[in-house]
Amino acid sequence: MRVLLSLCFIASASVSNFAQATTAKQTSHAEMDKKKAVILAKQTIDGKTLKITEKTDFYTVRILKSDGHVVDLHINKKTGEVKKD
Known part of the structure; x- marks a missing residue:
């Protein structure tokens, strides 16, 4: 038993x-939404989010870094992969 x-x-x-x-x-x-894309982008580069642009396959998140540089990151909607422009 x-x-x-x-x-x-x-x-x-x-x-x-x-x-x-x-x-x-x-x-x-x-599929990723804009909020998740911003979270992934900010985990990669710390700064202030300036703009989010949605394309067919990815989001472009524009971030202003503390040193004054502006960086565009591309976040793939399906995989969440982050690429620096």
């Missing part, structure tokens, strides 16, 4: 972990 209960517990824990992993993959593949 104890063995059967242990097997049921292990099986339910495995199913739960699989469901969490599937949900995490689905949310990571969701």
